Amino acid sequence: MDAPDPTLRPLPDAEVVVDLDAVRHNVRRLRELVWGPPTDAGSGSSTGVGQVMVVVKADGYGHGMVPVARAARQAGAEWIGAATPAEALALREAGDTGRLLCWLAAPGHDFAPLVAADVDVTAYSTTQLEEVVRGARAAGRPARLQLKLDTGLSRGGAARDDWLPLITAARHAQDDGDVVVTGVWSHLACADEPGHPANAAQVAAFTEGLALVADAGLEPEVRHLANSAGALWLEDARHDLVRLGIAAYGLSPEPGVATSDELGLVPAMTVRGRLVMVKQLAEGDGVSYGHTWTAPAPTRVGLVPMGYGDGVPRHASSRAELLVTGVRRPVLGRVCMDQLVVEAPDAEAGDEVLLLGPGSSGEPTAADWARWSDTIGYEVVTRMGGRQVRSWVGER
CATH class of the missing domain: 3.20.20.10 (Alanine racemase)
Incomplete structure (x- = not known):
């Protein structure tokens, strides 16, 4: 076999x-x-x-x-x-x-x-x-x-x-x-x-x-x-x-x-997941706790099953971007403990989302997240974990 x-x-x-x-x-x-x-x-x-x-x-x-x-x-x-x-x-x-x-x-x-x-x-x-x-x-x-x-x-x-x-x-x-x-x-x-x-x-x-x-x-x-x-x-x-x-x-x-x-270094960590669901919002719909973001027009959004309990910085709420169907899309509203909402005009439930990586495919990097969160890349990668599955490639 x-x-x-x-x-x-x-x-x-x-x-x-x-x-x-x-x-x-x-x-x-x-x-x-x-x-x-x-x-x-x-x-x-x-x-x-x-x-x-x-x-x-x-x-x-x-x-x-x-x-x-x-x-x-x-x-x-x-x-x-x-x-x-x-x-x-x-x-x-x-x-x-x-x-x-x-x-x-x-x-x-x-x-x-x-x-x-x-x-x-x-x-x-x-x-x-x-x-x-x-x-x-x-x-x-x-x-x-x-x-x-x-x-x-x-x-x-x-x-x-x-x-x-x-x-x-x-x-x-x-x-x-x-x-x-x-x-x-x-x-x-x-x-x-x-x-x-x-x-x-x-x-x-x-x-x-x-x-x-x-x-x-x-x-x-x-x-x-x-x-x-x-x-x-x-x-x-x-x-x-x-x-x-x-x-x-x-x-x-x-x-x-x-x-x-510029230093010739390659970021070793990639954080990725799948959209749990997608839905259509109407103009004026508020998103996530406190309704800190409100849809200015009809907007299709996706739900990502990761949040600050998994190391995604809450400080990056409504500032961060994710790679969805090959395009960077904004995070909408507050990052929650175990989920966040992202703009997803062309996505379907189950599609892959890249939160961070080396940037070679256009995905955000740890440096991007550090800028969005007013912190340093050290903190971004060190706190990633929680319920995420961790795997390694290139093992010998």
Whole structure:
């Protein structure tokens, strides 16, 4: 019996499709942009000495943490980044064995499972370092430890007055055999504005922190400051390793500086569905809650079974457009929890609707939705989910 043709399967009412070939392309393209072209055809290595980390926090920015991590490894990513310990351990349980960093743990966290799983953990303070040491002793092996310094984002990481105590304590813990300091890092606040003075200030502050690390006799494997925007536009921030977040998914960190197309990136997410029904409205009929949109003339509309419960931004009500029968049509009235109304003059019930994608067929992109919603593309793709079926193409 022949296997069923996957292209003939029924189209779900609401679906998120992630193109893993696009993820692999983006990782390779970004490596080339940051570190230079491959040294030879077919090689994943580049002329530069730098490494890349692909960040898969928040379930891979809504794209699926495990499939994206696997695709990133296949494209040559030396490191994977996961914000929380639970994310890191889930990756290990799924079979990831490469270098893996996590950085967001509340006080009292048990670091022993992370140490046992060979995950690089992050300390923001001497108190957290003590917890890492306890975890290492419980696991019976040294912890792979990275130190995070706050250089001006004023979020996670050791405050400047605490840098030297943390670095000194880490050196003592390494001398005692409880940790191996594998990295020192920080995070940029304004890298998506390449000319912002905070960038130069943070690069200078990080250089000061690295000098303290060197003075303490520590020789970490990697020093990293640059996120996607820093990797692309701030050469002085690159150091040994760059952390690729949103750009690995094909979205520009700031379309006003360079679009995805200009960077040679391919958005990996497509959100599509089917019209549940179509109907004819009369002039003067109000649509959706509050009747914020009223038909100025007889109008044919379609009902899409997705709403803010599935990640469609309510802020885009009466501003967004969808691709219906090959033409962009406006969303009419307020986006509801699980449905929205779109102009559909030529459509029938069951027809496909594209909410967002790479834009290659004329459909809206995440950047479009960000503009309509007064937000950023990161939020648009990360929140997509809910009751939508998620599938992946390009799996190996």
